[in-house]
Amino acid sequence: MTTMNVLFISIEGNTRSFLTRLTAYARQQHSFDDSNPLIKTKEITDQTVPAKEKEPFFAFVPTYLNGGNGFDSGFTELMTNALGEYIDQGKNADQCIGVVGSGNKNFNAQYCLTAKKYSKQLDAPFLADYELRGTDEDIQRIYPILAKRWQEAVNN
Numbered sequence: 001m002t003t004m005n006v007l008f009i010s011i012e013g014n015t016r017s018f019l020t021r022l023t024a025y026a027r028q029q030h031s032f033d034d035s036n037p038l039i040k041t042k043e044i045t046d047q048t049v050p051a052k053e054k055e056p057f058f059a060f061v062p063t064y065l066n067g068g069n070g071f072d073s074g075f076t077e078l079m080t081n082a083l084g085e086y087i088d089q090g091k092n093a094d095q096c097i098g099v100v101g102s103g104n105k106n107f108n109a110q111y112c113l114t115a116k117k118y119s120k121q122l123d124a125p126f127l128a129d130y131e132l133r134g135t136d137e138d139i140q141r142i143y144p145i146l147a148k149r150w151q152e153a154v155n156n
C-alpha cells in the first residue's frame, strides 16, 4: 500500500483545510482502487522539533511576502520560515520530490512566489498551484499530479 507524505505550513488554516480535504479524497480514491495512494500529512509550526525525514515528501507552501514586487526589488518571506528551516535541516531537502504552491491571485506577480522559490532552492519540481482554500476541482486536479510524481520518483 502506498502512502504519499506531505509537509506543510498553514498560518490562517487554508492549507490545512485543503490538505484535510485532499487526504479524504485520497482515502475515497483508495477505497475504489487500492493502487491509488493514501496521503499522510505533517504540519510544521514554530514549535516543531527538528527531525530527520526518512521518506520522500511533497511540500505545500502558502505565500506570505512583504515588500518589493518579488522580482527586481526583493521581498521578505513572512511567517512561513519554519517550514523552510525544517526542510533545510540535515538532509531533509534531498527527500523533497515536489512543491505545491498556494496564494491569492490579487498579489499578481507575487502569486505563489514562495513555493516557486522553494522549488528552485530545493531543485524539486513545482507541481501545481491553487488559490486560498482550493476548490473540489483543485483537489481532483492535484491528486493525480501527486500520484504520478510519487510513482515516478519513489516507486521506480
Ligand SMILES: Cc1cc2nc3c(=O)[nH]c(=O)nc-3n(C[C@H](O)[C@H](O)[C@H](O)COP(=O)(O)O)c2cc1C
Pocket: 009, 010, 011, 012, 013, 014, 015, 016, 062, 063, 064, 065, 066, 102, 103, 104, 105, 107, 110, 111, 112, 113, 131, 132, 133
Ligand atoms: C500578510 C499576507 C501576505 C500575503 N502575501 C501573498 C503573496 O505575496 N502572494 C500570494 O500569492 N498570496 C499571498 N497571501 C495570500 C496567502 O498565501 C493565502 O491566503 C493562503 O491561502 C494562506 O494559507 P494559510 O491559510 O494556510 O496560511 C498573503 C496573505 C497575507 C495574510
